[in-house]
Amino acid sequence: MKKGQKQNCATSLESMVDFGIFMLGTNNVKVIATEVQGENQMLLQKYTIEEVEQIGEGVNMVCHKLNYAYAVHFCHGGGSTKTFMVSMIGVDGTKVKAVSICHKDTSLWNPKGLPFVVLNVKPGTTPICHFLQDDQIAFLPYQEA
DSSP: OOTTOEEEEEOSHHHHHHHHHHHHTOSOEEEEEOEEESSSOOOSSOEEEEEEEEEEEEOOEEEEEOOSSSOOEEEEEOSOEEEEEEEEEETTSOEEEEEEEEESOOTTSOTTSHHHHHHTOOTTSSOEEEEOOTTEEEEEEOOOO
């Protein structure tokens, strides 16, 4: 666990929502996930980015589906982030609206972690961004447009 991060294993929708409200400090939340549309839904291909929209900034919570016989999600959050919705189209016509999370402060992260090795950067020197898979859920404080 990263310093300042809170985490929970949610075994029901109710416990996921309760932890999200606790994490965000409000019950006025927006829940988003990556959406994939297309017959093949082949994710390993080249995509063209059509639009990037910032949809949140500050604390968020992300839940990852775990491989159990019943519904279990690993939820975590904390730290300063920016959240984006990225519209893309694949070479085969697959359309994706992907959630992207950018971690603004990585200074306390493990310098041997995969993002730093792959990008050849040091913790705290640059934001680290990644896409959420379509079985992951993000909770954000609701912000009026």
